[in-house]
Amino acid sequence: MKPFTELSWRLDAAAEAHDTRAALVDYFRSVPAEDAPTALKILCGRKQSRSISVADLREWATEAAGIPSWLVDECHAHVGDLAETLALILPVAETPGSNQEIPPAPGLTAALLGTADRLQTADGAARKKIVESMWRLLQPQERVVWHKLLCGTFRIVVPQTLLASALAEVAGIDGPQMLERLEARALDSAADYCDLMAPGTAAVRRGPHPFAAPVALDSSIGAAADRPDWQVEWKWEGIRAQVVCRGGVALWTREEELVSDRFPEVVAAAAGLPDSTVLDGVLLALRGSQITGGMALPPRRTRQTLLPRLRSESPWAFVAFDLLEVGGTDLRAEPLAARRDALESLCEDHGHPLLDPLPAAGLLPCPVTPASRLWLSPLLPAPDWSAVEALHASARDRAVGGLVLKPRCGAYATTVTDQLWWAWAVDPLEIDAVLIAAVAGSGRGKRLNSEYAFGVWHNARLVRIASARVGLTDEELAEIDGIVRATIQEKKGPWRGVTPTLVMRLAFRGVAVSTRHESGVVVRSPRIAIWRKNVLPAEAGTLDQLRALIEPGADSLSFQAPLSPPDPQKRLWDD
Amino acid sequence: MADVLEVTEAGLYCPAGQFWIDPWRRVPRAVITHAHADHARPGCDRYLCAAPGKLVLRSRLGGTVPIDSLRYGESLAINGAHVSFAPAGHILGSAQVRVEHRGTVWVVSGDYKTAADPTCDPIEPVRADVFITESTFGLPIYRWPTSESVAAEINAWWRANQAAGRTSVLLAYSLGKAQRLATMVDASIGPIVAHGSVMKIVRAYRDSGVRLPPIDGVPPRARRVGQGRALVIAPPSVVASAWLRLFGEASIAQASGWMTVRGIRRKRATSQAFVVSDHADFPGLLAVIEATQARRVLVTHGSSASLARLLCQRGVEADVLPTRGATAAAETLSDADHAGGDEPDPPTTAIDFPP
Structure with a gap:
């Protein structure tokens, strides 16, 4: 447990990618082969199983x-994290030096998987004994990590590319090759790990290539404006995927999920492509002859069985924007301009049409025929930066998520380089809403009413539209807590309904119609933009104003939470 | 029967003896537990402190204000109240104040620790009827590692930095903690350099007869000092200041009891942290309180409500003593007052909400 604990704390304290990488290299240089696969799975953010409940852990630790x-x-309120609190209050571990009978501290695999197996077969009292015996062997810092792993709440995830780069240094091979091996191989045993680290040739790839991910363009807009060689495309709102033709067509999402059987119409459309071809693009939901925006993706990927009704009501298509491999030739090192030429000629040869880059207004019209569900993403005419800005400003009306800027000379970059793609998302929508209720937070904000429900006016009363908790400073939270306490009207459990006095400006990514919400609309990713201290509740927004912001096309489809890749944000340890 | 001590506008007051203990306003007669800025404020007419701490207090107050002193255990009658000092083990000259009036004994702990410290006398618990205790770290999550294990960690960090060509900068309060750290580390590893505010206290410690390893100040107009080799001891206020540039590439570490908690370490945002405190940890607080055999305990400063509640459940009559700094809000303010950063371990974490 000790080396992995040290790694966790170093990763947690790391300020820069350089520190993260150095910590990983140090760890994998010395880790025993039996612990490495377990550590890799944890660091990749693979789903963890929970072998014990937090409540049990708390009860036993208190005792x-x-x-x-x-x-x-x-103590929990002071520390802000229950796993850490419990680790700190437990009696101090016995050190191996002081007593010869104490066994050495267990390794990661033994402490985690070994304990999980034993816990599974044990019942109440025996489970408690197992946990207590481990506590005696672990130091407080090791216990924090162990608690989190056992409860499935360990949240330090390292970006795949960084992990591959560190492993590559340890193994003495190059980064992209390690990334491919990491993604292509199972990692279940020490032998798998030895295979992974073996010097030699690349693995035979079966799944998708690593995805190039655009980086959000925010503060660096100025720098982007100076570069003339951008290829500008719409940022499509859908499911990022690769069409992989290798003896049959497979659809892989960015989360490395194989979804071919969910989208048979797309698989059929791609059937004519040559073997050993890989396209990168986005799966789009259609309605009539139009593309729906990100607020209203109809359910498809998550369904167990694909009902015929679902197929006919909400067909999907694939829009390709990059060609990674064709006829067995890997194009990823080629500049984008060359890949684009190859993509265009491939689409032309196989009759996949180019979408209209600039439809008049509203939704992007597109030709939908059963035969063709695979299109070529158009390049946008952007001779200078002001044209790019104009395109960005019109993006929301066209139901796309913004723009993607790609350097024309760049290779298909999956590691940090200066050839990255930039995503320039549409600006958030905003509305002034009234705080109508508050709930006490947990852990760190435990003693404050720090989670809020907001409402807007409709027929002279406030209708709840969203809950939000982020965006305020600690001082503001404390001040709001005081106001909440002074204006409580009703209490239901932890719920504190208040007299409307506080107005906040909410920023959000979109609005859609909902049948499940009292207000009839659902707000996507709301956060508090600013506390509007000089606005009276009566001056706040109305439901009609909010409805006017509903994305075109998002008004009659049932809502599905937008899909997003696993959060790369590490350091989310809070329970 | 009236209490021997009571809380007034200006601080803890003894009506019988007409003096204040660690007053926070200007008063005619101040009895001082130790020289930290939140306990020894300037502007009083006359001060009384324990003899070993006289030079340190003088360097803090400056000027020619009269400072009387008593050896540990020596008693002084002030208007019928008998005052004496016992070592508190916090910093050089830190004392618990014992006040006896008409057969009743009150003891004010000031700040104290139970861990060993070669720069000051170890704490001697005093039997008391009423014991007023600090509770800075009055939660069971706070249990200090031994001085030896922390010293080994700091030495290893210093050596690793030297190997990588980095200077080691250790942030600690100028009075007490800085000097204690200098005695804890292995001075044979390299030169120890200290900030001016630390050097001022180092001189007062040496003048008081405390043995410290060689410590260099930073000469005026120096451009490079000890780069890549030295251990630099400086108050936390130097972070992000131009002064740090003297040392080239540096690894910065924080030494404080608060570093036990990961969230607070993160807030302070230094790459390294060591758990070293001049306050008692939770078991230390309980041990000292028990040793006084007090029938009544008044808890102040820190996690006072929790500690008082726990003592009550264990059958001791305990209360929170509301003094200035009893709430987190007030503490944050008073910290801002002393921007010099010489406060002992201020709990300026946002996690500390008022109860």
Whole structure:
């Protein structure tokens, strides 16, 4: 447990990618082969199983520490993290030096998978014994990590490319090759790990290529404006995927999920492509002859069985914007301009049409025939930066998510280089909303009412539209808590309904019609933009204003939460 | 019967003896537990402190204000109240104040620790009827590692930095913690350099007869000092200041009891942290409170409400003593007042909400 604990704390303290990488290299230089696969799975953010409940852990730790339960609560509020609190209150571990009978601390695999297996077959009292015996062997910092792993709440995830780059240095091979191996191979045993680290040739690739991910363009707009060689495309709102033709057509999402059987119409459309061809693009949902925006993706990927009704009501298509491999030739090192030429001629040869880059207004019309569900993403005419800005400004009306800017000379970059793609998302929508209720937060914000429900006016009363908790400073939270306490009207459990006095400006990515919400609309990714101290509640927004912001096309389809890749944001340890 | 001590506008007051203990306003007669800025404020007419701490207090207050002193254990009658000092183990000259009036004994702990510290006398618990205790770290999550294990960690960090050509900058409070750290580390690894505010106290410590390893100040107009080799001890206020540029590429570490908690470490945003405190940890607080055999305990400063509640459940009559700094809000303010950053371990974390 100790080397992995040290790694976790170093990753947690790392300020820059350089520090993260150095910590990973140090760890994998010395890690025993049996622990490495477990560590890799954890660091990649693979789904963790929960072998024990937090409530059990808390009860047993409180008992072992010999302190009252309320004091554990006090400590939790102070520390802000339950797993850490419990680790700190437990009796100090015995050190191997002081007593010869104590076995050495277990390795990561033994501590995690070994304990999980034993816990699975044990019942109440025996489970408690197993946990207690491990506590005796672990130092407080090791316990924090162990608690989180056991409860499935460990949240330090390293970007795949960084992990591959560190492993490549340890193994003495190059980064992209390691990335391919990492993605192509199973990692279940020490032997798998030895294979992974073996010097030699690249693995035979079966799945998708690593995805190039655009980086959000925010503060660097100025720098982007100076570069003349951009290829500008719409940022399509859908499911990012690769069409992989290798003895049959497979559809892989960016989360490395094989979804071919969910989208048979797309698979059929791609059937004519030559073997050993890989296209990068986005799966788009259609309605009539139009593309729907990101607010209204009809359910498809998550369905167990694909009902005929779902197929006919909401067909999907694939828009290709890059060609990674054709006829067995890997094009990823070629400049974008060359890949684009190859993509265009491939689409022309196989009758896949080019979408209209600039439809008049509203939604992008597109030709939908059963035969063709595979299109070529158009390049946008952007002779200078002001044209790019004009395109960006019109993006929301066209139901796309913004723009993607790609350097024409760049290779298909999956590691950090200066050839990255930039995503320039549409500006968020905003509305002034009234705080109508608050709930106490947990852990760190435990003593404050720090989670809020917001409403807007409709027929002279406030209708709830969203809940939000982020966007305020600690000082503002404390101030709002005071106001909430002074204006409580009703209490239902932790819920505190208040007299409307506070107005906040909410920023959000979009609005859609909903049948599940009282207001009839659902707001996507709301956050608090600013506390509008000089606005009276009566001056806040109305439901009609919010409805006017509903994305074209998002008004009659049932809502599905937007798909997003696993959060690369590490350091989310809070429970 | 009236209490021996009571809380007034200006601080803890003894009506019988007409003096204040660690007053926070200007008063005619101040009895001082130790020289940290939140306990020893300037502007009083006359001060009384324990003899080993007289030079340190003088360097803090400056000027010619009268400072009387008593050896540990020596008693002084002030208007019928008997005052004496016992070592508190916090910093050089830190004392618990014992006040006896008409057979009743009150003891004010000031700040104290139970861990060993070669720069000051170890704490001697005093039997008391009423014990007023600090509770800065009054939660069971706070349990200090041994000085030896922390010293080994710091030495290893210093050596690793030297190997990588980095200067080691250790942030600690100028009075007490900085000097204690200098005695903890292995001075044979390299030169120890200290910030001016630390050097001022180092001189007062040496003048008081405390043995410290060789420590260099930073000469005026120096452009490079100890780069890549030295251990630099400086107050936390130097972070992001031009002064740090003297040392070239540096690894910055924080030494404080608060570093036990990951969230607070992250907030302070230094790459390294060591758990070293001049306050008692939770078991230390409980041990000292028990040793006083006090029938009544008044808890102040820090996690006072939790500690008082726990003591009550264990059958001791305990209360929170509301003094200035009893709430987190007030503490944050008073920290801002002393921007010099010489406060002992201020809990300026946003996690500390008022109860």
